[in-house]
Amino acid sequence: MSKKLTIGMFGFGVVGQGLYDIIKTKNLNLEIKKFVIKNADKKRTLPAELFTTDPNAILDDPEINTVVELIDDAEAAFEITKRALTSGKNVVSANKKMIATHLEELINIQNQHGTSLLYEGAVCGSIPIIRNLEEYYDNELLHSVSGIFNGSSNYILSKIFNENQNYDVALKKAQDLGFAETDPTLDVGGFDPKFKLAIVASHAYGIYINPDEILNLGIDKLGNADIRYAREKNFKIKLIPLAKEIENHRVVLYVLPKFIGKDHILANVENEYNGVLVKAAFADEQFFLGKGAGGHPTGSAVLSDITALRYDYKYEYKKHLESQQVTYSTDYTFKVYFRYEDEDVLENIQFSSISERFYSDDHKYVIGTINLQEIIDKRDLIHQDGNFLAEIL
Structure with missing residues (x-):
């Protein structure tokens, strides 16, 4: 009863x-x-x-x-x-x-x-x-939890990629519909999905992590050159938080815009919808889709x-409560696209390797691998006006 x-x-x-x-x-x-x-x-x-x-x-x-x-x-x-x-x-x-x-x-x-x-x-x-992380995956070894955790930024990106709207028009529309706040920084700056990621990490991996220690870069510096690059490569851009276990029971956490192929499961999560992708050792890959914003x-x-x-x-x-505790780590290297304005900025950022450089009259970018800790250390430099960084999946 x-x-x-x-x-x-x-x-x-x-x-x-x-x-x-x-x-x-x-x-x-x-x-x-x-x-x-x-x-x-x-x-x-x-x-x-x-x-x-x-x-x-x-x-x-x-x-x-x-x-x-x-x-x-x-x-x-x-x-x-x-x-x-x-x-x-x-x-x-x-x-x-x-x-x-x-x-x-x-x-x-x-x-x-x-x-x-x-x-x-x-x-x-x-x-x-x-509830699923608590009940269903309670004994499961989780490789990663990622997805689209923020309906507002996803709505904006959907309008940009599906209806050719520019960023400002799409943001205004999201605000008019109540999906984004008057000050949209929490959403488009990746803070909202970062708070959600910290909570998810606690239930997925048993770690308490202060959200201030998690890297979040948003879509607020997204420019026409980045959208053009995505279209040329047949990518979409999504703002994706990731919790991932790597070797030696270490977990990495970050929120970054990502270029993803159009056949990726998250590419089809549109507008105010959220999608959560869980990769587990035994259950393999599972996907949850639902509305992420609205009363x-x-x-x-x-x-x-x-x-x-x-x-x-x-x-x-x-x-x-498990004895096999995991630890939070920022030592993780992955592939990124970095558009920048000032050559000095690029010289002050340590890429592990650079595979492509592009120069034109109106913008420059590099494709290369970089360590997560380097992005955290150089965050202000990387994220200043005129620059945009996104992971390439």
Whole structure:
């Protein structure tokens, strides 16, 4: 028999509204007792007495046993989550930055207080990747987890490659549709997929890694010359996070734009869709596809966590408990395309080898192999205006 959940919800934006729409159509033994919102004057679609600006109305209410946290501010979300877990309330969150940054501390708090924090909605919208890594791949040796984790940048790239739109037009359209924020840096700069990658790495490999230590370069420096190069070579460009185990139980993590062949499985993940590609020793290659942005897709993942709490579900973090620990490494060499403006920049970057150089009136590029640590060390140089770096798969 499932237990009744009395819910206090922080935030009533796109995902909160999407979640409420889904809940009211079903008989799930759930009740949302209170919403805490930032703006008291905003017109709401629900009765005014359901809303308050006081967090204590939820956190101090003994009847509320479940907190759903759907706000943007990562530090405020962390304080809410910490207080709720400490006071015996379970929490469902979709805040990837908060979870990626504070995961180890949050796991310790749960263990101490016997509470549960679930966050399927924080990673890849409607795709149940966390639950699969926890349950299905719990004993599986994973070679890599990669994919398209950010619907906004993927939407922009789809418009560029499928409809010949330029970057600025595609970005504006993504913003108009609510797929990208007014300040799109989190998405197009690769920060959003980096937070998701840190969470995935924890469930896939049992490592806690501060997101600040993971390299992320985005698509915000993408230029017409790069798009032309991709078309000539029959490539598409996708923004792809990668978690990959290499020799000696080391794991590499990074987020980079990649040139991929049109027959690659990720080449056909378009618009706001996300795709997760898992390569495992025994199960071989498996692929998950689903909507990664929007109120109802993310709302459905949050709801799946809420309903799991009716049966006292919690993540077990089995990979963290295994004796065969893996370590994070940035010593990894791969092939890249690097477009640059200033010859001095190229002279200051150590490529392991260069196989192709191109000069024209309007741009220059090299194709070569480079070590991940070198990109991290020279990141500001590599990513300054006029330069663009992408991996070639």
